[in-house]
Amino acid sequence: MAALAVCVALAAAPLVASPCPGEHCIDVRPxxxxxxxxxxxxxxxxxxxxxxxxxxxERHVQAMPRGQRWHGxxxxxFLASFTPDRSTIVFAxxxxxxxxxxxxxxxxxxxxxxxxxxDDRPLRYVIFSWPSDEIDGVLRDVRVKAARTRPAGLQLAWxxxxxxxxxxxxxxxxxxxxxxxxxxxxxxxxxxxxxGLRLNATGPAPPMRxxxxxxxxxxxxxxxxxxxxxxxxxxxxxxxxxxxRDPAMRYFAWVDRKQHPQAMGLAGPTYLARETARRVxxxxxxxxxxxxxxxxxxxxxxGLMSNAWRRLTFADSPPHVVTPMPPMASAAPSAIR
Numbered sequence: 001m002a003a004l005a006v007c008v009a010l011a012a013a014p015l016v017a018s019p020c021p022g023e024h025c026i027d028v029r030p031x032x033x034x035x036x037x038x039x040x041x042x043x044x045x046x047x048x049x050x051x052x053x054x055x056x057x058e059r060h061v062q063a064m065p066r067g068q069r070w071h072g073x074x075x076x077x078f079l080a081s082f083t084p085d086r087s088t089i090v091f092a093x094x095x096x097x098x099x100x101x102x103x104x105x106x107x108x109x110x111x112x113x114x115x116x117x118x119d120d121r122p123l124r125y126v127i128f129s130w131p132s133d134e135i136d137g138v139l140r141d142v143r144v145k146a147a148r149t150r151p152a153g154l155q156l157a158w159x160x161x162x163x164x165x166x167x168x169x170x171x172x173x174x175x176x177x178x179x180x181x182x183x184x185x186x187x188x189x190x191x192x193x194x195x196g197l198r199l200n201a202t203g204p205a206p207p208m209r210x211x212x213x214x215x216x217x218x219x220x221x222x223x224x225x226x227x228x229x230x231x232x233x234x235x236x237x238x239x240x241x242x243x244x245r246d247p248a249m250r251y252f253a254w255v256d257r258k259q260h261p262q263a264m265g266l267a268g269p270t271y272l273a274r275e276t277a278r279r280v281x282x283x284x285x286x287x288x289x290x291x292x293x294x295x296x297x298x299x300x301x302x303g304l305m306s307n308a309w310r311r312l313t314f315a316d317s318p319p320h321v322v323t324p325m326p327p328m329a330s331a332a333p334s335a336i337r
Contacts, residue, residue, distance in 0.1 A: 020108035031122035034060035038129035094176030116305035153184025171312030179215035190230035205234040213241035218261035223271030248293040
């Protein structure tokens with residue numbers, strides 16, 4: 001009965017509201033580069049030997065007519081784009097985003113970042129598209145997608161590792177389940193394991209900063225010895241957007257049948273080591289967003305996005321200078337979830 005009540009509440013709540021402005025309304029600045037990498041063709045594969053063949057990469061060309069602005073490129077062309085002349089921001093979308101929605105919704109996030117910018121520095125904006133298409137049954141949908149974030153985390157970690165440019169500052173901005181993908185990737189890049197999955201990295205993880213909005217993973221996962229316990233090792237600062245009235249955050253506990261954990265997006269992370277906690281800041285979006293899990297409402301908050309710009313573009317550091325990494329925190333082997 002309790003699970004049925006959760007399904008009814010989630011179905012009735014505004015989890016997906018009116019769409020963001022269409023792609024045709026958004027212009028990409030001439031100094032910026034917008035790329036897309038899709039792992040939808042990989043499904044839940046964890047065979048890193050097959051990743052290169054299954055990826056689809058695209059580049060946005062603003063000068064082309066509408067409907068012709070996305071051009072397929074090879075993986076080599078995609079990787080060659082990562083030069084140290086600009087910061088890179090990787091966006092990972094949330095759940096129930098169909099493949100034909102990814103570009104427009106992700107470009108809206110880009111437009112909000114640029115609208116709230118504090119300067120005109122160039123950036124490279126990368127859209128990470130993972131298999132999040134809606135499936136029947138609200139509770140079944142979120143449980144299946146929660147499981148998919150594990151291989152998607154390995155796939156993203158592999159892509160970041162292929163870039164292999166410690167001199168290219170990396171910003172991560174994720175929404176809902178997209179944060180779970182990015183946190184898992186950071187954990188793997190730092191040498192962690194996700195229920196047996198490991199990354200055979202070719203080099204050290206690049207310096208990272210993260211902005212995770214309504215993060216849909218357990219509040220304690222970033223703690224020492226927890227499931228994503230090494231994720232904060234390469235992340236020098238983390239901004240977490242929380243909302244105590246977000247229905248997806250309030251009913252998140254039902255995603256895990258056994259543990260019933262609290263969502264990080266409800267009140268922030270817990271069980272952090274002292275050094276890690278100093279690098280985490282919360283942004284309370286409860287009053288601005290209220291009882292909704294609408295990505296566009298979160299992204300419309302100027303204070304949140306101006307903070308995101310400053311952090312993700314390393315705008316509080318001298319241009320193209322990588323700030324020192326914090327000391328690496330040790331953690332016990334990851335728990336199985």
